[in-house]
Structure formats: structure tokens, C-alpha cells
Amino acid sequence: MASDAPLLEVAGISKAFPGVQALSSVDFVLHRGEVVALIGENGAGKSTLMKVLAGVHRPDAGLLRLLGQAVELRGPADALARGIALIHQELSLCDNLTVAAAVYLGAELRKGPFLRERAMQHGARAVLAQVGLHVDPRQLVATLSPGQKQLLEIGRALRAEARVLIMDEPTSSLTQVEAERLFEVTDELRRRGVGIVYISHRLGEVSRLADRVVGLRDGRNSGEIPGREATHERMVSLMVGRTLSQEQRPSHSPGEVVLRVRGVRTAAFPEACVDFEVRSGEVVGIAGLLGSGRSELLRALFGADRALAGQIEVGGVPLQRHGPAAAAAAGLVLAPEDRKLQGLVLGMSVRDNLSLPTLHRRGRFIDRAYERDLCARSIAELGIRTAGGGQVVGSLSGGNQQKVVLGKWLAANPKVLVLDEPTRGVDVGARAEIYARLHELAGAGLAVLFVSSELEEVLSLADRVLVLNHGRIAGELPRARLSEETIMMLATGMEVA
Amino acid sequence: MRILPLVLLSLLAACGSKPAAPTPVGGADPAAKPKLAFVTNCVAEFWTIGKHGVEAAAKQFDCDVTVHMPPKNTVSEQQQILQDLIARGTKGIAVSPIDPSNMTGLLDDIAARATVVTHDSDAPASKRLAYIGMDNYEAGRLCGKLIVEAVPQGGPIVILVGNLDQDNARRRRQGIIDELLGRSMDPTRFDAQDAKLKGDKFEIRATFTDQTDHPKCKATAQDALTRWNDLACMVGLFEYEPPLILEAVQSAGRLGKVAMVAFDENEQTLQGILDGHIHGTVVQNPYEYGFQSVALLNKLVREPDATKRAALLPKDGFLNIPARQIRKDNVRAFWDDLKQKTGKK
Amino acid sequence: MKKILGIAALLVVIALTTTWLSWDASSQSYTFLSGYNLQNLLQRIGMFGVLSIAAAFVIVTGGIDLSIGSVVCVAGCMLPWLLRDHGVPPLIAMPLVLLLCAAIGLWHGLLIVGLGLQPFVVTLCGLLLYRGVMRAFTGDQTMGLGGTADELRWLATGRIPITESFGLPAPLLVLALVAVVTSIFWTRTVAGRHLFALGRNEEAARFAGVATGRLTVLAYVLCSLLAGLGGCLFVLDVNSAQASSFGNFYELYAIAGAVLGGVALRGGEGMVLGVVLGACLMQLLQNTINLVADSNQLEFAVVGAVILAGAAVDEGVRRFFRRRR
Known part of the structure; x- marks a missing residue:
């Protein structure tokens, strides 16, 4: 009987918080070896549902069944013990631990009061090999790239023999290549019978991976589509309840140069010299692989980090003093990459x-x-x-x-608006609104400069793209020559004809 | 390891066979300037006067004396000072032990390496050679007599003291209590800080400590005045306390209703006696403590012969420098003398 | 506002209990409520309150100042030194002392912001350094005012008569002035807003163009300046200072007052009114013990236990309401 029961069944789950009904009677089913994508706008109840599944919140009503058995999760540890593992959106691994220690955190192998370091290193190597992560178990987590950390999190779940994996925005801080690697691992896990609940804003990934797509809207089920039929349009209408018109991208007419960057060098790439210009009314994207010095360049422009050399002119006036206050006063402002740490006083x-x-x-x-x-x-x-x-x-x-x-920055009447990952962690609806607003601002004569890891975003937003490779501008692509291929070729150091 | 017993043996033999020979025991050399030290129990104006006595004696007897005041009034601090002095080769030390009953071991250890006398506060159980000072219990009784003079009809009194774990403070307080309750002389008696103490005429309402924190002392005095409106007299046992008590009584508008009796010779205390607000004070003679300590140590350290040395010690090992009562009639003369000794005139 | 309700309630409970326990049968009155006691209590609150506001200035930036007691000692020794030993007129001496204390704060700020040292380390070393320097400087002599500042002493011991037996103590007025100005600074000025923003998230504040370094230095300067003001009041009150003990432990009273009053140690949170109430509670407890207990041996234990109990009840109540919501 147990064998044909679904791996996980969510039946009529409701959860209310003061003033908000976060979930009302949500149902869905997850079978062995299946990837179910959960989509919905922010506030639709995805993260609440995820926390119910991971044992963080207790539902007010409804049932969870694991292999046909009703279970009550008494906390995250209990959920993990029953084989439900949550892969966090914010990589929650402790940077100061070794890889082996991170894999076994909370379930250390021991002999009496002593740690069995060797056995853990061995075990970690084996379990990480399953997700294709070949690193020394003795190295520090801090030395891993975001993609490797994500794989490490999955490895940790496998070590705990998880049968259900909940992945929350797993690719949000990964490069294209790393994301691809993650998809392969996901496919492999599916083949081995693990059930995966996949939460993402990136609809491209969803249609690539999901066997079924479950929509949530205002805390309720808004429908379900088989993975094969999950087109972009259908998924958006599942989330927002209407079809977003794919607006025609407005064309901008650039005016005079308002940002002139000459010979700027950053501490990350001391030997690489950057020169470029941005005109008013122009939207310029900066693309490049993770670690190509994109964010460092933006931070140096804003004065958050000290540039090693070079001159920055805003509106024809060179910046004399260093620091964000001086840059903002001159009309150059930055919406930083890490909203929680740098963007806002939460x-x-x-x-x-x-x-x-x-x-x-x-x-x-x-x-x-x-x-x-x-x-x-x-x-x-x-x-x-x-x-x-x-x-x-x-x-x-x-x-x-x-x-x-x-x-807060528009209130400062800037001449140049610089954005680092303008829509990271932002849902589809708000994303469209932000894009529209940026186009409008450019139309009104603002110069917009942005960095994004999402090629889709770069393609849809930019008039012109600068591609960075090892801190240097590897090439410049006007709108007419923009494509994923041209950007990737420049980013990986190939010449574009 | 094997040599040590031999050395000890030969040393013993040397001492035994030629008791009268001028062996430089402890390195004593009558010609050299002896290195001496005067260690107090805290930092206070009182000890500044003592320091003048030390300096006067050092000049007169031609010796090197250093003065050490432990700022935090703790045993560990004093222990470190004493051990450092030994390490520096000091030959004679006069110390006012902070916690005598618990410092016996330490004092014995120091006494094995140098000539040790106590001053101001005694440690009778230790191997110190002599005590120079007053009997604090007797001083307390003198203070008690001043209280009886100030309020012959009796009444409730409050005692303020910096802290009560110091032997001299305990004995002063006990002397006052025993005098007021008409008890016999018994310096070993001790009444707990919160004991109910009531005699025919006098009642000791409370003893308050302030850890030598001046603002706290003033606050405590004020609060005592608030709590009891029938107080007959307030006593401050530490040098800084009487002036603060005087301010509290003044601001409470109870001058003339609450009598005050003091210890030591703070300028404002003396002024208070001149003005007639404070009935009197019991003063020690820190100048003499300093002077006599150095005088005695000097003699002891320069005398190599053990038996002759023993003869130099005062009777019963106690050099009494008696406390005095200062009242309105003799305060002027006392103050002038004091100014002369401290060089403030 | 919610954060100070707890402390206000605790204050009222202790005040009522003390009143009740202070019944004096012989005079048929509550001694706690006598004009004399209230004016004494308010005077102490005035002096210690200034120190708590000083501590709060750096705590809202997410820092700490452990040197407050030693700066009190510096002010307490330097003021008599200038007045009595050098005959400097009071109206010049006190600003000079305050200037010196502000310079100490500037030194702290520059070490913390410029060199990136931890506030705990810088001010802990300050605690030892300034007291040691003052002991050597004064040669361990008691520094007495000796009647050279009788007009200036009004600041500490003066009263503005309200009734026959009660007058508003001058230090309370000093505290009121400091509290009002601080409150305006914290809640009405741009610099105050920036101070709290950097206390919560220094990096985000810097990214928003806030001059975080300069403001942090300013907070340490103001802290030491106010500690110096407190030190002047204390020495004017008791007439003399002894470098080895003057202001010992006062940084802890100051910090306890601020934290009790709802200033979060992690920074960016706090109200001046709460700080004043915190200082009130500390002084009230001491007063209670003196008025009620047979001896003050248990004093520290009582103060510690009440504060701990207060904090526990406060947290318990908050959790209860959070769960109910």
C-alpha cells in the first residue's frame, strides 16, 4: 500500500498570521522522482508553504502525509529526520566551517565526546561526489563559489537521506554555468527517486525542469499545468491571474555624456583599466561572469570602495572627494547588490x-x-x-x-542611476514595474547603468552592453548585435566577429 | 638538590658556633644606607601626613624609604606590593595590613625575608616583630566618650564606615558600641553589621558602608536622615566621611538636632569643629606612625646581632602612639601644628 | 514607546513599595515622600542621569564606552586642580575641564573610526589609562575644592524652592536640559536620524551617503563631554575627589541605566525618556535599600536581582503578547 502512495501529500493546509491569511486550504501532491515547481508572486504564500513543509510553521488546519502516513512536524529537525530538507535561498552555510563539518553540521560523527574527522571527510567526499562537487572536504566553505555552496547544501540534504528536497530560488546567486550544473544534479536526483519542490521566479528554469507546475495566488491554489505545457504566458497568467502584455521596448534617444569613466582601476583587478561613457537617456548594461569585477567596478564608481586610480566625471565635473556622500552630491547614486546589508536599514x-x-x-x-x-x-x-x-x-x-x-535615490535627483542586480529576489509583477519605471526615467533623460547576472534582463533592458572579463571591458555590444551568444562569447574571453 | 641541605647545615653550624660574630645575616651592612619601605592600606590624605613623618625620619636616620599606597584597598594589591619589595631587596618593611586575619601566611613569608613591623592596623598572629600605632579599640572608646559628651541624654546613633572588613575599622566601631552600651573592655568582641544594639541610653540604629565612594557616602547619610527623624548623633569613621555627613545634616536643616562626631583630621572636619557643628574628632598621629616605623626599622636593620635586636623591640611588641580627642577648645592649636607638619603653612 | 512601559511600571511598583515600607510611626508620615528625601533622590538622578545619557550616545551607534567612570575621575580631579591650586575662575575652569573631556572622546572616536579598533578595547584601556594618569598627576592626594567654587557648587547642591521643605535640585535641571537637547538631537535633527541609521546598519547608512565616520566620532565626543559634565557635578556635590576611587564603577551604573531604559546594545534603538527612567530606577533602588534595610550589605545583590527580574518579566510579557497576536 505504501509503495503507491505519493511521497508527499499536502491536503487543505491553512495558516494565518496576524492580519494576513497566508495560506487557505492549499493542496498538492509530490511523487517519487518528480519535480513540482511552485510558482507565484511574492506574498502569494510560497515561502509560508515552504516553511510549513520544513516544519518551521505549524499549519492551523490541514494535513501533511508522507508516504500515506499523516505526520505532524514538530520542528525543522523533526522534518529533516523524516526526510524533508530545505535548501535555503540565502546560503545559510557557516563560512568558517570546513566543507566536511558543514555537511555533518548537527549530526557529527563521533566516538564518545570526540569527533571522527577522518570518517566525516570520507563521508563528505562520497556524498558530494553524488552531486558532482569535487572539492577537498578540509577546505573552508568560504572558499567555495555560490554555485558550489548550493551543491554543498544539496549534498548535506542527501547526507541526511532526504527524500523530499525543497529548493527555494536555488539559482538566484548562480552564474549561467553553475545553474546548468545544478539542473543536471536535479535531473540525477529525480532519476534516483527523490521528490523535489522547486520554487523559482525564473520561468525559463521552471519550464526546463518541472514535471508539473503548481500556481499559488493570494494563499490559494490557482491551478496546475503539466510541465510539457508550461509556456511562459500560461505560467504568468497562473501567477498574476491575467496576461501581462509583452510591451514593446521603448527606444531611447541618448543625449550628451553625463558619466565619463577614465582609467579606473579597482583593487580586485589592479592591472585592468576601465574607460567608458554613458549618455543621458541611455540604459547601459554591464554583463560578465560572476567574479569578472562587475560589482567592484560599480562600488568604485560610487566611492563605496576606493578606486586605485582613474577619474570619474559626472555631468562634466570630475569627482573631487571620495565616498558615497560625494558621489551622491554630484548626482551619481547606487542601488547596491545586497539590499539587506547595503541598500536599506532594514x-x-x-x-x-x-x-x-x-x-x-x-x-x-x-x-x-x-x-x-x-x-x-x-x-x-x-x-x-x-x-x-x-x-x-x-x-x-x-x-x-x-x-x-x-x-530614496530618485529623491536625490540623480544624473546617473547605477543598479547592481536590480531585480534579484524580485517577483515577476514587481520586476515588470521596475523595468517600466527605468525605461520611463531614461526617457526623461536619466542615465542608467546596471549590472545583471540574468542575460534575459540584460537583453530586455539595455540599449548597449559592456561585457567585462577579468576586470577589463572585453567588448561593447550595441542593441543591434545583442544576443545571449555574443554576450557569453565576450564574457568567456572569445572574440566576436 | 644535594647541595642545599649541606649549605643549610653549614649555615646553621656557623650561627651556632659563633653567635656574637658580625655575620651579615640578611645582608645587613651597618655602613650602607638601608632600603626600607612604608606600605599603607589605601590612598588617603591621612597617609600623606604619614609620608611626611617617613621622610623626616629617612633624613634624620639616613636611610632610603619608599612609600606605597594600594589604590584599590585590596589584599591582592598589597600582596603584590610586598612581594615586589622583597624582590627588590628591601630590608625592612612597615605595613598596615588590609585584612590581617587572612594575611598571616603572607606576612610570615615576608617576615622570613625581611624585617617586618606593622603599623596603623596590627596582625598579632603573624611573625611581625612589632606594632606601631594606636589601639583602635581604645580609639573607638575615646570616640564613644565624645558621643556621650555631645549627647549626654543619649538617643539613636548611626555609624558610617568605608568598609568593615578592615581590622581597625571593626575595632573602632566596636569601641564606640561598647562605650555607649557601657560594656567592659573587650577588644575581641564583634557585633554583626545588622545586629540590634540597644542600651539604657544609646541605641546603634545602623552601620552603613560606602566602599569609599564619596557621592555614595553622602547619599547614605542623607537617606539615614530621611529614614529616622529622631537621630541624636552621626559618626563617620573614615577620614572623608564626617564632612559629607556635615553637608547632609546641614541640607536637612537639622544642625543642632543631630550631633556629629568624627574620626581623623580632614580640614573640613576641623572647620566643622571650629564652627561648632561637629562636637569633636579622634585623631591618630600618622606623622608619628611614619616617623616611628622608620626609626624602629632603621635600628633593627642596622643591628646584625639577633639578641641585641630583640632588646630594641618595644615592650610586648607594641609601640603605642596614642589617639587624641580634638574638641573646639584645642582644635586651633592642633590644626596649626598639622599645617606645619604637612608643610601647608 | 512600548519598550519603556515596562521600566515605567517597574519604577512605579518599586516607588509604591518603598513608600509603603517607609512608614514612620513616630512622625506619622512616609519618610520616602518627605521633601528632603525627594530632593536628595532627584539630585542623584540628575547627576547619574547625565552619565546614562552619555552612555546612550555611544550605545545607539552600536558601540560602548567603558571609560565613563574614569572620565568622571578626570573631571573630578581637574576641576579642583584648576580652581584651588591655580586660582582659575570657575567660569573658565569648568569649560576647560569639559574641553579636556571632549578631547578624550575625540581621541576615542579617532582610534575607533580611523584605526578601526574595537570600542570595547579602546575604552577599556581608557578606563585604566585615565585613572592611572590622574593618580600619578594628583600624587594620590585628595583634590578638594576648599571653598573656591561656592557659587559654582550651586549647580550640584542648589535648590529652587517649591514648597517649604522641597526644592527642585539644580542637577535635575541640568539633566532636564541635557535630556531635552538630546531628545531634540535624536528625534528632530538629520544628524540624529543618521546616528540611529548607522547604529542599525552602518554599511547601508554609508551607502546612503551618511558620513558615518564623522558621526561616530561625534557620538564619542558627546559621551565623554557629558561624562565630564557629570564628573564636575559630582565633585561640586561632595567637595573633593580622590583619584583612586572617584567615579569607580560609574560606567556600569551609566550603561545599566541606559540599557534598562530600552537602549538596545546592538545599536540604533532608544529614547531619552527611557534612559532617564533607567537612571531613576538605579537611584531609587539604592534609596530604597538605605531607607528600608537594616544594613546595606545586600545592596549590590538587591540591585542586581531587581534588574534581572525586571528584564525577565519584561521579556516574558513581550513574548506573551507576541504569541497572542
Whole structure:
């Protein structure tokens, strides 16, 4: 009987938080050797469902069945003991541990009070080989790339003999190559009978991997599509309940040069010299593999890191002083890569975050009227979904947080808007809104410079693309010559005819 | 390892066979300037006066004396000072032990390596050669007599003390209590800090400690005045306390209602006596402590002969430098003398 | 606001208990409520409150200042030195002392921001350094004012009569002034907003163009300046200072007051009113013990136990409400 029962069955799960019904009566089924993709906008209830499955939250109503048996998960450790493992979105491994220690964290092999280091190294090597990660178990986790860390997380789940893997945005910080490697591992796990719940905003991945696609909207099931039929349009309508029109990309007419970068060198690539220009009304993308010095370049432009050499002119005026304050005053602002650490003061309110960079322009004392106006204007113009300006920014979804970052810098009337990974962790709906807003701003004469690991994003947003390779500009592609192939060739150091 | 017993034996033999010979035991050399040290139990103005006595004696007897004041008033600090002195080859040490009953071992150890006398506070169980100072119990009784003079009709009193784990503080307090309750002389008696103490006339309401924190002392005095509106007298046993008690009584508007009796010779205490607010104070003679300690150590260290040395010691090993009562009638004369000794005039 | 409700409640409970226990049958009154006691208590709150606000300034930046007690000692010894030993007029001497203390804060700030040393290390060394230097400087002599600052002493011992038996103590007015100015600084000025932002997330604040380094230095300068002001008040109150013991442990009273009042040690959180209430609680407890206990041997134990119990109850109540929501 047990053999034909589904691996995992979610039946009528409901969960409410103060003021929000996060899940109402959600059902889905996961069979052995199956990949079920869970899609939905931020706030649709995906992460709540995931936390219910991983034993973090207890459902208010409904049942979980593992191989036909009703189970009550008493906590994450209990879930793991029953074979349900969560692969976190934010890589949660402790950087200061060795690979072997990370694989066995919480279940160390021991002899009495002593650790059996050898046995753990051996075991870690074996289990990591299964996911195709061939590293020395004695090296530190900190030395691994994000893709390797993701594989390590999966290896850890396999070590715990997980039968159900929950992968939450597994590719969000991976390069194209690393993501491809992850897909292969996923296929292999599927062949071996592991059931996988796959959560992603990247619809391309979803249609590539999923056997079935389950949609969530406002905490309810919004439908299910077999993997073969999961086209981009159908999945979007499953998520947003309507079809997003693929708007025609507006064309911009570049004006005069507002950002001129001459001979800039960063600490990451001291020998590589970068020169380029950005005109007003132009959207310029910077592409390149992870570690090609993209973020370092942006941070140096903004003065967050000190550039080793070079000159940066904004609106024809060279930056004299170093530092974010000076750059912002000159009209160059940065929406940084790590929103939680650098972009926002998470514990402060939406209003206080919005006014933070510009408040000092309004005098020594806090101009409350200005703050209120700015907050109301930003919420309306950018469509920030929040309970009010007083809400703590850390409780907003990723997309809304990114809109707050945009709002606070737009208040500074910048000449050049620099964005590092503008839509990381942002859902489809908010992503479209942010793209539209950026096009609009460029139309109004702002110069936009951005870095993105997602080629799709680079292709849809940029007028012109600079491709970095080892800190140097390997090539420049005008819109007419933009394609995934040309970018990848330049990024990997090949010549483009 | 094998040589050590031999050396010891021959040393013993040498001592036994020629008791009168001028053997440089402990390296004593009558011609050289002896290295001496004067160690106090805390940092205070009081000891500055003592230091003047030390300096005067050092000059007179031609010896090198260093003065050490442990700032935190802790045993461990004092222990370190003593051990460092030995390491530096100091020949004679006069010390005011912070916690005598628990320092016997340490003092014996030091006494085995140098000539040790105690001053100000004694450690009778140790192997120190002599004690120079006053009997704190007797001083306490003198203070008790001042209280009786100040409030002959009796009443409740409060005692303030920096801390009570010091032998001299305990004995001073006990002397006051025994005098007020009309008990017999018994310096070994000790009443707990929170004991209920009531005699025919006097009642000791409380003893408060302040860990030598001046603002805290003032606060404690103020709070005692708040708590009891029938207080007859307040006593401060540490040098800095009487002036702060005086300020508290003054600001409470209870001058004339609450009598005050003091210990030591803080300038403001003396001024308070001149003004008639403080009835009197019991003063020690730190100048003499310093002077006599150095005088005695000097004699002992320069005398190589053990039997002759023993003859130099005061009777019963106690050199009494008696405490005095200072009242309005003799405060002027005392103060002038003090100013002269501290060189403030 | 919610964070200070707990401490306010604890304060009221202890005040009521003390009042009740302080009944004096002979005078038919509660001694705790006597004008004399209240003005004494408020005076102490004034002096220690200034120190707690000093501590709070650096704690909101996510730092710590362990040298407050030693800076109190510096001010307490230098003020009599200038006034009595050098005959400097009071109105010049006190600003000079405050300037010196501010310079100490500047030194801390530069070491922390410029060299990247940890605040704990810098100020712990300061704690030892300044007290040691003052002991050597004063030769362990008691530094007395000796009647040279009788007008200035009004700042510490003065009263503004309200009724016959009660006057508002001057240090409370000093604290009120410091508290109001600090509160305006924290909640109404851009620099204050920036200070709290950097306390919560220094990196994000820097990325938003906030001059985080300069503000951190400013916080340490203000902390030491206020500690110096507190030191002046203390020495003016008791008339003399002894370098070896003056202000010993006061940094802990100051930090305890600030933290009790809801200033989070991780930074970026706190209200001036809470800090003042925290300082009130510390002084009230001492007063309670003196008014009620037979001896003050248990004092530290009582203070520790009450604060711990208060913190535990506060956290318990908060959890209870969080679960109910």
C-alpha cells in the first residue's frame, strides 16, 4: 500500500498570521522522482508553504502525509529526520566551517565526546561526489563559489537521506554555468527517486525542469499545468491571474555624456583599466561572469570602495572627494547588490529609509513635511505595497524593498542611476514595474547603468552592453548585435566577429 | 638538590658556633644606607601626613624609604606590593595590613625575608616583630566618650564606615558600641553589621558602608536622615566621611538636632569643629606612625646581632602612639601644628 | 514607546513599595515622600542621569564606552586642580575641564573610526589609562575644592524652592536640559536620524551617503563631554575627589541605566525618556535599600536581582503578547 502512495501529500493546509491569511486550504501532491515547481508572486504564500513543509510553521488546519502516513512536524529537525530538507535561498552555510563539518553540521560523527574527522571527510567526499562537487572536504566553505555552496547544501540534504528536497530560488546567486550544473544534479536526483519542490521566479528554469507546475495566488491554489505545457504566458497568467502584455521596448534617444569613466582601476583587478561613457537617456548594461569585477567596478564608481586610480566625471565635473556622500552630491547614486546589508536599514521604517540620503539637503532639523510628501509620492509613483510609511522596511517583499531603494535615490535627483542586480529576489509583477519605471526615467533623460547576472534582463533592458572579463571591458555590444551568444562569447574571453 | 641541605647545615653550624660574630645575616651592612619601605592600606590624605613623618625620619636616620599606597584597598594589591619589595631587596618593611586575619601566611613569608613591623592596623598572629600605632579599640572608646559628651541624654546613633572588613575599622566601631552600651573592655568582641544594639541610653540604629565612594557616602547619610527623624548623633569613621555627613545634616536643616562626631583630621572636619557643628574628632598621629616605623626599622636593620635586636623591640611588641580627642577648645592649636607638619603653612 | 512601559511600571511598583515600607510611626508620615528625601533622590538622578545619557550616545551607534567612570575621575580631579591650586575662575575652569573631556572622546572616536579598533578595547584601556594618569598627576592626594567654587557648587547642591521643605535640585535641571537637547538631537535633527541609521546598519547608512565616520566620532565626543559634565557635578556635590576611587564603577551604573531604559546594545534603538527612567530606577533602588534595610550589605545583590527580574518579566510579557497576536 505504501509503495503507491505519493511521497508527499499536502491536503487543505491553512495558516494565518496576524492580519494576513497566508495560506487557505492549499493542496498538492509530490511523487517519487518528480519535480513540482511552485510558482507565484511574492506574498502569494510560497515561502509560508515552504516553511510549513520544513516544519518551521505549524499549519492551523490541514494535513501533511508522507508516504500515506499523516505526520505532524514538530520542528525543522523533526522534518529533516523524516526526510524533508530545505535548501535555503540565502546560503545559510557557516563560512568558517570546513566543507566536511558543514555537511555533518548537527549530526557529527563521533566516538564518545570526540569527533571522527577522518570518517566525516570520507563521508563528505562520497556524498558530494553524488552531486558532482569535487572539492577537498578540509577546505573552508568560504572558499567555495555560490554555485558550489548550493551543491554543498544539496549534498548535506542527501547526507541526511532526504527524500523530499525543497529548493527555494536555488539559482538566484548562480552564474549561467553553475545553474546548468545544478539542473543536471536535479535531473540525477529525480532519476534516483527523490521528490523535489522547486520554487523559482525564473520561468525559463521552471519550464526546463518541472514535471508539473503548481500556481499559488493570494494563499490559494490557482491551478496546475503539466510541465510539457508550461509556456511562459500560461505560467504568468497562473501567477498574476491575467496576461501581462509583452510591451514593446521603448527606444531611447541618448543625449550628451553625463558619466565619463577614465582609467579606473579597482583593487580586485589592479592591472585592468576601465574607460567608458554613458549618455543621458541611455540604459547601459554591464554583463560578465560572476567574479569578472562587475560589482567592484560599480562600488568604485560610487566611492563605496576606493578606486586605485582613474577619474570619474559626472555631468562634466570630475569627482573631487571620495565616498558615497560625494558621489551622491554630484548626482551619481547606487542601488547596491545586497539590499539587506547595503541598500536599506532594514529595522527602520519605509519613510525613514526613503528620506535618508536627502534629508540633510533640507536643513539641520528633520523636515517632517518633506518626509511625508516624499513618502506619499514614492509609494504612489513606484507602486510600493506597504501598510504605510511607518511600516518597517524589513517586513516588505523583495520587490517592494527594491522600489524603496529606487525611491530614496530618485529623491536625490540623480544624473546617473547605477543598479547592481536590480531585480534579484524580485517577483515577476514587481520586476515588470521596475523595468517600466527605468525605461520611463531614461526617457526623461536619466542615465542608467546596471549590472545583471540574468542575460534575459540584460537583453530586455539595455540599449548597449559592456561585457567585462577579468576586470577589463572585453567588448561593447550595441542593441543591434545583442544576443545571449555574443554576450557569453565576450564574457568567456572569445572574440566576436 | 644535594647541595642545599649541606649549605643549610653549614649555615646553621656557623650561627651556632659563633653567635656574637658580625655575620651579615640578611645582608645587613651597618655602613650602607638601608632600603626600607612604608606600605599603607589605601590612598588617603591621612597617609600623606604619614609620608611626611617617613621622610623626616629617612633624613634624620639616613636611610632610603619608599612609600606605597594600594589604590584599590585590596589584599591582592598589597600582596603584590610586598612581594615586589622583597624582590627588590628591601630590608625592612612597615605595613598596615588590609585584612590581617587572612594575611598571616603572607606576612610570615615576608617576615622570613625581611624585617617586618606593622603599623596603623596590627596582625598579632603573624611573625611581625612589632606594632606601631594606636589601639583602635581604645580609639573607638575615646570616640564613644565624645558621643556621650555631645549627647549626654543619649538617643539613636548611626555609624558610617568605608568598609568593615578592615581590622581597625571593626575595632573602632566596636569601641564606640561598647562605650555607649557601657560594656567592659573587650577588644575581641564583634557585633554583626545588622545586629540590634540597644542600651539604657544609646541605641546603634545602623552601620552603613560606602566602599569609599564619596557621592555614595553622602547619599547614605542623607537617606539615614530621611529614614529616622529622631537621630541624636552621626559618626563617620573614615577620614572623608564626617564632612559629607556635615553637608547632609546641614541640607536637612537639622544642625543642632543631630550631633556629629568624627574620626581623623580632614580640614573640613576641623572647620566643622571650629564652627561648632561637629562636637569633636579622634585623631591618630600618622606623622608619628611614619616617623616611628622608620626609626624602629632603621635600628633593627642596622643591628646584625639577633639578641641585641630583640632588646630594641618595644615592650610586648607594641609601640603605642596614642589617639587624641580634638574638641573646639584645642582644635586651633592642633590644626596649626598639622599645617606645619604637612608643610601647608 | 512600548519598550519603556515596562521600566515605567517597574519604577512605579518599586516607588509604591518603598513608600509603603517607609512608614514612620513616630512622625506619622512616609519618610520616602518627605521633601528632603525627594530632593536628595532627584539630585542623584540628575547627576547619574547625565552619565546614562552619555552612555546612550555611544550605545545607539552600536558601540560602548567603558571609560565613563574614569572620565568622571578626570573631571573630578581637574576641576579642583584648576580652581584651588591655580586660582582659575570657575567660569573658565569648568569649560576647560569639559574641553579636556571632549578631547578624550575625540581621541576615542579617532582610534575607533580611523584605526578601526574595537570600542570595547579602546575604552577599556581608557578606563585604566585615565585613572592611572590622574593618580600619578594628583600624587594620590585628595583634590578638594576648599571653598573656591561656592557659587559654582550651586549647580550640584542648589535648590529652587517649591514648597517649604522641597526644592527642585539644580542637577535635575541640568539633566532636564541635557535630556531635552538630546531628545531634540535624536528625534528632530538629520544628524540624529543618521546616528540611529548607522547604529542599525552602518554599511547601508554609508551607502546612503551618511558620513558615518564623522558621526561616530561625534557620538564619542558627546559621551565623554557629558561624562565630564557629570564628573564636575559630582565633585561640586561632595567637595573633593580622590583619584583612586572617584567615579569607580560609574560606567556600569551609566550603561545599566541606559540599557534598562530600552537602549538596545546592538545599536540604533532608544529614547531619552527611557534612559532617564533607567537612571531613576538605579537611584531609587539604592534609596530604597538605605531607607528600608537594616544594613546595606545586600545592596549590590538587591540591585542586581531587581534588574534581572525586571528584564525577565519584561521579556516574558513581550513574548506573551507576541504569541497572542
